[in-house]
Amino acid sequence: MFQTVLKEVVDGTEGGIASLLMDLEGITVDSYSKSDAPFDINIIGAEFSVVLKSIQRAAQMLEAGDAAEVAIQAAKVTTLIRVVGNNYFIAFSLRPDGNLGKARYMLRTRAPLLLKELL
C-alpha cells in the first residue's frame, strides 16, 4: 500500500523523480524511484531527516507551531518534505523544472492515507 501511494505521487507529478516514507531517525519504511533517477532517494531522506529535526527544534523554540512542510530548492533537484504524524515524513524529489504546486498537492492529500496505515 505504501508503494502504491509513493509511486502515484512520483508518476502523477510532472518532473517527479523519487519519493520515500521514513521515520525521523532516518530509517526507510518504503521508497519508490523512477528507473532513470540520478540519485538514491534513501540517502536524500537520511540527510534531510537531520535537517527536519533541526527545523522542528527551531519551530518549537519560536512557538511557530508544528512544521508541516519544507521545500528545498537546489540547483539540480527540488525536495519537498511533509511531516506524517509525530514520527514519520514523506520526502519527494523532483526536477527543478517540475510542477511544485502539484507535488505539494500530492503530499498534502496522500499524507493522511499513509498515516492511517502507520498507526
Added chain:
Amino acid sequence: MFQTVLKEVVDGTEGGIASLLMDLEGITVDSYSKSDAPFDINIIGAEFSVVLKSIQRAAQMLEAGDAAEVAIQAAKVTTLIRVVGNNYFIAFSLRPDGNLGKARYMLRTRAPLLLKELL
C-alpha cells in the same frame, strides 16, 4: 537601501509580516517588521541560519548543487529563505494564508539588488 527592499517585500505581499537580511553566522544586516508582527524576525533568522547551514551541508553531500531557496510551513507562520551570494540570506515570514507564490517571486527578483549592495 536594504531597508527599502525589505519593506517592499513585506508590504508588497499579501500576508507579509517581516523580513531580514542576515549573514550565515546569524548576524543581522538589516530587518523590517510590520508594527503588528507577532514575533521578532531577528530570532527567526538566527534559528534558521543554523537550519540553512545544515541544508547546505546536505545539498553538498548529495551533489544537488547550491540550495537556493527553502520554504518552511509551520502552523502559525510560513518562512521563506533565499540565499544571497555566498555568505548572506534573506528570510521572509508571512501568515500561513499569505501569498507564497508572490513571496517567492519577490525574493527571487530582489535578491540580485541586495547582492549588488553587499559586494
